[in-house]
Amino acid sequence: MGVSKRGSRTYDRRHNAVKQVASAVWRWAGAVSVRTKILGMILVLVLLPGIIVTLQVRKGLNSAFTEQLREQSVSIARDVAARSTDLILINDQYGVAKLLRETQENNPDVRYAFIVDAKGHVLVHTFGDGFPGELLPANSVASSAHHHTVLLHTDEGPMWDTAVPIFNGKIGIARIGLSESRMQASINTMTTQLLLTTGIVAIFGIVAGFFLTWILTRPLLDLVHVTEAMRKGDFDQAVNPWADDEIGELAKAFNTMAVDLAHAEAERAKREKMRAYYLRRIILAQEEERKRIARELHDETGQSLASLMVGLRNVEAAPTREQMLARLADMRAVASKTLEAVHDLALELRPSVLDDLGLVAALERYIGAYQKRFQVGIDFQSVGLEDDRLPPLVEIAVYRIVQEALTNAAKYARSDQISVLLEKHGRQLSVIVEDDGVGFNADATMHHALSNRKLGLYGMRERTAQLGGTLLIESEIDKGTSIYVRIPLVRSDDEDNPDHVGR
């Protein structure tokens, strides 16, 4: 158990080290430009195989040539031994010297040749200025052997020296030395040519790489340039699609995205302007409302209370009990009217039933008053809202939306029948207000809401959007108008979430 744990720990450590090295390499390689990456790859791909192939060819040629040289040295030495036999037997030293000279002339690789007699003395040799003594003991051959070849390291480089017995060794030994220098020279020439070819291919590769990276990076740099401009808010820039390839596709997709972004930005700016205007209007309306309430309190309630005060004084001064009772009755009437007025005022300010009894009861009360006021029939139904209370922000928003829809219907629709449906289904609340009135062009009205200073429908949409819901208005001329609102119901502890703030 302990061993396997240690093993897995070692594996983890190694794995982590490999990951660290890989990420360090990538950090370094990732930071260089695309051009450097591509040029580096081309250089590695051309130079590495070029050098490997050159080295392999050099090695192959070397061993093939060496073997050939060795065999050549044996065959020349045997030839010399065979042809010199008769000449030595008749003691024709001049003929032997001529044979050796011809042999050297016919084969440029032969650096030297000499004949050693049976006593071990050099009989004839090709060294013009004296025979090098150390060469004699460097190679020998048994008289029974076919030949014996050794590689000698001389001042002139490696030399294949072959000794062949003449007439079974009875009259001497023929020795031939073949130099490797010509072979080395031709191998070096071949190596140089291969390296030169690799170099030329690498230069072509670099030129092609430069061209390729130029083609690849130019449009990408254009894209970066335009993205920068867009980040600074300039959406008018467009990328010029260079070709019809993948990068061209990217440029076209980018341009389409830029157009969409420009539209979205314009839309956002417009909405922002409308929202600011709406807010200003709301603040103005609140001020207006305050003034109206102040006026009402002063003119109506204040007057009533003043008359109550006067009345109380009158009660005190009443001469008879009957007169006092009559004055008290008047005052009760004034008090009850004042109470009613204060109650109405409070109801207008904020329907207390909404807080106390909930949305359905508040709407029932509002619709009841509305029917009496406008003489229109309203069919109000609520489904799934019997038990739970809705979140307060949803209740006030829906109350105001229905209020505005009904006010609009009263103001413009000239309809006979209106229906209001409130339905809670799972975690969704839907509200539908329909009338069979004159209808209107909803899209155009919404579009020009700001310029026409119409805030009712816009406010409905704002309230719905603030609760994460959707509003749909369908209206047809002479057929009527339907307003659909859908609001997702969040848990009450989510209400503080800024995404769900309502007014």
Ligand SMILES: Nc1ncnc2c1ncn2[C@@H]1O[C@H](COP(=O)(O)OP(=O)(O)OP(=O)(O)O)[C@@H](O)[C@H]1O
């Ligand atoms: N139910 C409806 N039937 C017919 N036309 C309607 C109806 N509701 C709205 N409209 C039309 O849409 C326009 C915009 O309504 P909206 O409630 O936004 O503004 P408003 O009622 O004119 O003003 P505000 O509500 O700001 O006091 C109205 O002027 C009216 O022409």
Ligand SMILES: [Mg+2]
């Ligand atoms: Mg309105």
